Amino acid sequence: MARRQRQSDGSSNKILAISAILLLTAFASLSFLVGAFHHQFDKPLQPRLQFLDLLHLNHETSSSPTPRSPDVGNTGDGFPIQTRGDAQPAVPLLRKGSNNTKGTLTAPQNKPGDDLEDNAPRPPPRESDREVVSPVQQVLPGASATRLHGDLSSGISGELARPIPMPILGLTSEQKREAHKGQCFNAVKSDSLPLDRTQPDRRSSKCQSLHPGYLRKGKLPSASIVMVFHNEVASVLARSVHSVLNHSPPELVTEVILVDDCSRPDPLRFTEERWRRLQKPLEEHLMQLPKLKLVRLGERRGLMLARMEGAWRATGEVVIFLDSHIEATPGWIEPLLARVAEDYRHVVVPSIDSIEFDSFSYSGSSGLGILGFSWTLGQKPMAMKGDGASPQKSPIMAGGLFAAH
Numbered sequence: 591m592a593r594r595q596r597q598s599d600g601s602s603n604k605i606l607a608i609s610a611i612l613l614l615t616a617f618a619s620l621s622f623l624v625g626a627f628h629h630q631f632d633k634p635l636q637p638r639l640q641f642l643d644l645l646h647l648n649h650e651t652s653s654s655p656t657p658r659s660p661d662v663g664n665t666g667d668g669f670p671i672q673t674r675g676d677a678q679p680a681v682p683l684l685r686k687g688s689n690n691t692k693g694t695l696t697a698p699q700n701k702p703g704d705d706l707e708d709n710a711p712r713p714p715p716r717e718s719d720r721e722v723v724s725p726v727q728q729v730l731p732g733a734s735a736t737r738l739h740g741d742l743s744s745g746i747s748g749e750l751a752r753p754i755p756m757p758i759l760g761l762t763s764e765q766k767r768e769a770h771k772g773q774c775f776n777a778v779k780s781d782s783l784p785l786d787r788t789q790p791d792r793r794s795s796k797c798q799s800l801h802p803g804y805l806r807k808g809k810l811p812s813a814s815i816v817m818v819f820h821n822e823v824a825s826v827l828a829r830s831v832h833s834v835l836n837h838s839p840p841e842l843v844t845e846v847i848l849v850d851d852c853s854r855p856d857p858l859r860f861t862e863e864r865w866r867r868l869q870k871p872l873e874e875h876l877m878q879l880p881k882l883k884l885v886r887l888g889e890r891r892g893l894m895l896a897r898m899e900g901a902w903r904a905t906g907e908v909v910i911f912l913d914s915h916i917e918a919t920p921g922w923i924e925p926l927l928a929r930v931a932e933d934y935r936h937v938v939v940p941s942i943d944s945i946e947f948d949s950f951s952y953s954g955s956s957g958l959g960i961l962g963f964s965w966t967l968g969q970k971p972m973a974m975k976g977d978g979a980s981p982q983k984s985p986i987m988a989g990g991l992f993a994a995h
Contacts, residue, residue, distance in 0.1 A: 712902040718888020721903075722873055726880045729840050736788050736920070739835040739843075739880050743786040746878050749871040750828050754781040766948075772859030775915075775947040777823045783950060785825065785832045789919050792943065792954030796979040797921075804924040805839075811907035811927055812844045813993070816900030818893060819914035820851040821860040824867040826915045828875055833918040835879065842923055844906035848876070848914075849885045851896040910993040917945065917952075926993040929981060934995035939988045961986040 730740025743751070761769060761778060769778040791798070804810065815834055819827055831846060855865040876882045885899055901909050908930050910923070922940065929938045943957035960972040962985045969986055976982075 710898060716887075716889060719899075720886045720888070722877065722884045722886070724877045724879055724882040726878065726882075728880060730880060737786075737836050738839055742832050742835060742879060743784065746875065748874045748878070750824055750867070750875040751785065753784055753825075754778075756782045770948075772821065772856070773823060773826075775823075775826075776950070777826070777864070779948065779950055780823055780825045780829070783825070783829070785829045786836065787829070787917075788836075789917060789952050790954065791920050793921065794977070794979065796977050800979060801921050801924065804928045808931065810842055810924065811931055811995070813838075813842055813908045813910050813923065813927060814844050814900075814904030814906035815846045815910045815912060816849065816897060816904065817847070817912050817914045818849045818851055818896040818900060819853070820890075820896075821853045821856065821865070822868070822914045823864060824872050827868075828872070830912070830914055830916045830918075831876070831879065831882070833916070834912070835881075837918045837920050838923050842927060843881060845881045845883055845904070846879075847883045847885065847900045847903055849896050849900045850887060851892070852887050852890040908993055908995055911991065913990045916991070930993055930995050936995070937987070938993045939984075940991055942988065942991065958988070960984040 729738075730742065730745060732741025732744070733739065734741075756778065757765075765778070766776070769776045793801075815838075817827075817830060827848070831848070834846060835843070850868070853860075853865060853868050855862045873884060876884055883903065885903065887896060887899060891899065897911060900911075908927055910926065926938045926940060930936050941957070941959050943952065943954050945952045960974060960982060961969045962972045964970040972984070974982065
């Protein structure tokens, strides 16, 4: 009995020793993984776009991004960036208004095409699709610092050019519910606002001081700007286009391509009247603006294929994808193109400020910035490092707004 007891005690000691070794090994492995995870994702990234719960393109970063108000159409989230020169180059993110001292602001020397395979060739056109191109290709009269493509308001006629006044006594609760239906922002308020409106410049003084150097240091590539929409409010869409043209130097914009992914009336989300304004009134308006191309898809493609329909038609050196409910602010495009010019493998995402979903006011105090992962793989805001005027890494890429060669 004593011998059996001693044998049992010896076996228990061995089991305890083995368990301790396994626990130490597991702890060491976990520490390594945590360290690797922290090293990989603790480097934020950020460019800048303002997004209005309707997106707003601008440069500076928000110090701590906040959750967005009701969805305006699902804009992006964060901004991934990666330094160039890696064996497996990741996507770098450009912070609008930022400056990268390690690169040059010249157009890419190595252009994809000779050494890269086109793994997404354009399919044959579908009979139900159609394309309308604006006859206006030059800057309109009345160009100024805030209207870089000319005066888009006084010389434009048609239904969309005329704001629809709000009721004198405001909206009733039921009217407000209807105004938010399907979009989660106030469509009636949007219809009452002018299509041309200049938002305040919320860039930091450092971002603004860097801006003149983008064009001075070298040629920036040209851009095709692609916006995909499905059942978008016509005034929001037109205002997005106006803001992009107003704040983009003409020499940098080859075209603006709008892709209608088979918009259709929906009694629960998109009324016949709203759909009607997306048809002839929208086309008449766009055909008076410079560099516009409208693609009507007769069959629903979904977001990714609809974007490809825009990319296949793009002729610029860089394609910039934007949501259809954004407002660009001064200096939004130059830093994006400058970052891509450093290396054509860069994919650049701006930071996003928020426009209030009901009043359409913009303060620049909230929005989306750098995002990482939580332990449950949800998105988690990350703080900016430094002065916020340099490109920074982000584990999560904003899917709605980015520039790529």
